[in-house]
Amino acid sequence: MAATSRAVGTLFKPEARRADTLPLSGLSEFRGTKRRFIGRDLWGVRCCCPDSVVPIRRNSGPGKSTDKGEESRIDPRKINRLRLHGSPAMTFVSPQSCFVSKPEKFFPRCTPRNSGPQSRDSPPKRDTGIANEKDWGIDLLNENIKESGINEDSSTWFRESGEDLGENGYRCRWARMGGRNHDGTSEWKETWWEKSDWSGYKELGVEKSGKNVEGDSWWETWREVLHQDEWSNLARIERSAQKQAKSGTENAGWYENWWEKYDAKGWTEKGAHKYGRLNEQSWWEKWGEHYDGRGSVLKWTDKWAETALGTKWGDKWEEKFFAGIGSRQGETWHVSPSGDRWSRTWGEEHFGNGKVHKYGKSTTGESWDIVVDEETYYEAEPHYGWADVVGDSNQLLSIQPQERPPGVYPSMDFRSTSLHPSSPQSNDELPPLSS
Secondary structure, eight states, X not given: OOOOOOOGGGGXXXXXOOGGGSOOOOSSTTSSOOOOOOOOOSOOEEOSSTTOOOOOOOOOBTTTBSSSSOOOOOOGGGBOSOOOOOOOOOOOOOOOOOOOOOOEEOOTTTSOTXXXXXXXXXXXXXXXXXXXXXXXXXXXXXXXXXXXXEXXXXXXXXXXXXXXXXXXXXEEEEEEEEEEOTTSSSEEEEEEEEEEOTTSOEEEXXXXXXXOTTSOEEEEEEEEEXXXXXXXXXXXXXXXXXXXXXXXXXXXXXXXXEEEEEETTSOEEEEEEEEEEETTEEEEEEEEEXXXXXXXXXXXXXXEEEETTSOEEEEEEEEEEETTEEEEEEEEEEEOTTOOEEEEEEEEEEOSSSEEEEEEEETTSOEEEEEEEOOOXXXXXXXXXXXXXXXXXXXXXXXXXXXXXXXXXXOOOOOOOOOSOSSOOOSSSOOOOOO
């Protein structure tokens, strides 16, 4: 099995604009910015059967996960007819991955039995959000298998599948596969599963990990869950993705945790925590969105970075709106190695009558406090919501639980399905890779 050779270090090209280059004048430099991200597909999947090519559409992004491959922009159909004109905020570019995943071959339905699965030693890409279930191509066999073998180049492979049963109608169908080269310097593993029980709980998931001959290593997991909410008794779908990679040659690595939650009445929560390092520079990013399904919206973003010499800089903002009335506020800041701090804070109050109060100040002495005639522009509903996630979750919804015997009733012991971390990852080091 030929290993894919890449240097994880090349994935980092930090472009966060140094705060000592920030403009120190102007009143609207950091106002009312809509922070959105464009997703990319995790990879393209190509079937190894003749005349069968299945391209994966490019979909995935934080607020929208993987809807129609569009950049997350304001949808006029879902916005109050109010408009805000805001200037762009400080450029704070999260370094992108230079991993280029090779075309993958999906083996279970394409590879003849008793031949090994194709090499899948490709790391995840950064800032690709949460993929749709179809992008993973999960295809669980209706039989138990356990196979292994040796290829012509002395690389080895294995695959196995099975089913686990438990109380309350619990059933987990799973499949595992993997391979390694002749000396073990390159290897990959992947696990698929689907879970269900008599309470209506359903789960679809993937976990993959690997390393290459340069010592680069990575880990990724994806999960999609359907369950009944403990408080509202409404159906809820939750999706999450965690990804990380480490360089084998540099002090470089990154980690991302994405989550989305939807219920049948329009309540929606989305967010992500990210962290990365390239030698002397480290950066962090957190963002969140919350829609209550009745018109109330909360969005926020917090980004910051630092160097080994002690220079630090960052940018954060928050907005809250309901029925055309709301506020925005934010701060951009910079700290020099000697401890000197510069910052600019700004805010906006939207009254819902065409009047906007704008105010702000900076440590260099600039300040403003004015009321202007200006329309308010914000998203009152998520552009990717309950109907969209249901339409993209056909495989999850089609999971069949065990048949329930007559007179046996399910236990409605609500389980915790929180998809975001209970405590943030340490700012000092990446989470450990799974072995």
